Amino acid sequence: MRISTIQAFNSGVRGIQDNYSSVTRTQEQISSGKRMLTPADDPVASVRLLQLEQEASKLGQYRENITAATNSLTQQEAVLNSVNNVLQRVREITLEAGNGALDAGARQALAQELVEREDELYGLMNSQNARGEYLFGGFRSDTQPFVRQPDGSYSYQGDEGQRSIQIGSSKMVAMNDNGKELFVDVANVNRVTTGVTVPADPDEQARVRISLGVVENKQLYDSRFHPQGAMSIRITADAEGAAAGYEILDADGNALAPPVAGELQANESGSYEIRHAGVMVTLDGDLAAADEFSVQVGEEGHGERRNVLDSIRLLRETLEKGDDSTEGKLQRRDMLAVSLQNIDNAMNQVLGVQTSLGARLNVIESAQLENDEASLINTQVQSGLADLDYAEALSRLSMQSIVLQAAQQSFVKVSGLSLFNFLR
Numbered sequence: 001m002r003i004s005t006i007q008a009f010n011s012g013v014r015g016i017q018d019n020y021s022s023v024t025r026t027q028e029q030i031s032s033g034k035r036m037l038t039p040a041d042d043p044v045a046s047v048r049l050l051q052l053e054q055e056a057s058k059l060g061q062y063r064e065n066i067t068a069a070t071n072s073l074t075q076q077e078a079v080l081n082s083v084n085n086v087l088q089r090v091r092e093i094t095l096e097a098g099n100g101a102l103d104a105g106a107r108q109a110l111a112q113e114l115v116e117r118e119d120e121l122y123g124l125m126n127s128q129n130a131r132g133e134y135l136f137g138g139f140r141s142d143t144q145p146f147v148r149q150p151d152g153s154y155s156y157q158g159d160e161g162q163r164s165i166q167i168g169s170s171k172m173v174a175m176n177d178n179g180k181e182l183f184v185d186v187a188n189v190n191r192v193t194t195g196v197t198v199p200a201d202p203d204e205q206a207r208v209r210i211s212l213g214v215v216e217n218k219q220l221y222d223s224r225f226h227p228q229g230a231m232s233i234r235i236t237a238d239a240e241g242a243a244a245g246y247e248i249l250d251a252d253g254n255a256l257a258p259p260v261a262g263e264l265q266a267n268e269s270g271s272y273e274i275r276h277a278g279v280m281v282t283l284d285g286d287l288a289a290a291d292e293f294s295v296q297v298g299e300e301g302h303g304e305r306r307n308v309l310d311s312i313r314l315l316r317e318t319l320e321k322g323d324d325s326t327e328g329k330l331q332r333r334d335m336l337a338v339s340l341q342n343i344d345n346a347m348n349q350v351l352g353v354q355t356s357l358g359a360r361l362n363v364i365e366s367a368q369l370e371n372d373e374a375s376l377i378n379t380q381v382q383s384g385l386a387d388l389d390y391a392e393a394l395s396r397l398s399m400q401s402i403v404l405q406a407a408q409q410s411f412v413k414v415s416g417l418s419l420f421n422f423l424r
Contacts, residue, residue, distance in 0.1 A: 016411060019404040026397045035388045045385045052382050058169070059375045065165045066368050070361070072175040076135050077357050079127045080182075080350055086121045087350070090114065090312055091343045097319055098336050104324065111319035118312050122146060122154075125183055125309070136179035139163065145179040146309070152317075154309040156184050167367045173360050177353050187345045188306035189214045190338040191298040192225075194281055197232065198292035209327070210293045211271075211282035212334040214341065220278030230296040233274055233281070236261065237289030248276050249292075284330060308346040315339040 029035060036045060093110050096102075102110075125146045128134055133141035139161030147155050160180050164172045192213035196205045210233075215221045225231065230251040238244035248260040264272050264287065272283040281295060298304070318335040322328045 015407045019407050023400045029388050033388050049385050059371050062371050066167050069165050069175040080354050083124050086117050087347050094340045107319045111316050114316040138178035154307050156180050171367050183308045185305045186308050186349050189341040191304050193296050195294050197294045208285035213295050214280050216280045217278035225277035233293045235287050235291040243287040243289050311342040
């Protein structure tokens with residue numbers, strides 16, 4: 001075949017350019033450390049790398065979410081520890097206030113400490129995080145959850161929401177607890193109202209007394225007492241006409257079927273404790289046959305739930321206002337019994353949430369380990385697809401350099417061939 005001079009020249013130049021391009025590309029790979037310089041180098045791997053980068057971005061966001069959730073739950077845990085310490089001290093004050101040897105001055109001193117503890121607890125329940133968000137406001141984290149009313153009672157202004165955050169591809173964790181669940185929905189043992197119905201004359205009623213009602217067994221109360229709404233306790237007489245026992249009547253004043261009755265047995269303080277359908281009341285005074293006492297499902301202020309701050313407030317007010325009369329002592333006795341059980345219920349409520357906090361922190365720790373492992377695998381796969389094998393690249397560069405040099409030298413020789421060199 002015949003090859004023209006221009007064809008030979010173009011072919012040689014093209015070969016040099018191709019070889020030079022290969023050397024240049026290999027040098028760029030070595031300098032960047034990347035196997036692929038453009039998506040065209042490996043379209044399939046480029047798509048896979050894009051997916052891996054998106055996954056790495058998600059894992060990075062999960063890490064930030066885990067940090068935020070951990071900080072929030074750790075702060076909440078610290079606040080709840082302080083709340084428990086306050087409640088424990090309030091419980092000690094309640095027990096100390098039951099000492100019959102205390103005079104009015106000592107009770108006032110305990111009441112003054114309760115003022116400080118009440119304010120301390122009020123501040124803890126309105127705690128904020130570093131961003132100024134209220135920890136226990138539910139979804140309404142920008143609104144102060146607990147507000148003191150003009151009459152000294154407390155109201156909850158938040159909601160029942162619980163904010164959650166994603167910490168894994170299929171894992172969500174709650175990063176707060178609302179104040180209603182923690183501090184408002186505390187079981188109230190004094191969820192019934194009591195009174196003297198017979199004798200009806202107020203002067204005659206002064207000789208007897210019925211204590212605040214206490215729910216000792218919630219299951220029995222819910223299944224037996226609450227559905228009927230009320231009951232009455234009627235004092236029965238012995239053969240000589242003296243008060244000797246009692247019987248339980250329904251809301252209409254009829255004896256229960258089967259009959260519920262018992263003997264009056266005084267305790268160490270001379271009072272009579274009556275129990276029925278999960279409710280316990282104490283009768284005091286000079287009981288007589290046919291005396292009758294009412295126990296009803298709680299009205300306003302005697303609901304099934306009582307804010308822990310209100311429980312402390314009522315205890316404080318009793319210590320502040322109580323006197324050393326017989327009625328004053330009995331009122332303190334009743335309020336101390338109710339307050340002690342309500343404080344215990346509040347502590348159990350907080351303890352239950354603390355247990356949940358610990359479980360959530362464990363879930364976060366597990367999720368963080370899983371995300372770290374996924375991130376490591378992701379990085380290894382990305383490296384396998386995108387990173388350069390330097391040994392192979394350097395060997396290839398050496399070979400490409402030799403080929404380029406050979407192409408250049410051969411082009412010089414070929415381009416020097418001409419018939420004019422053979423003319424004489």
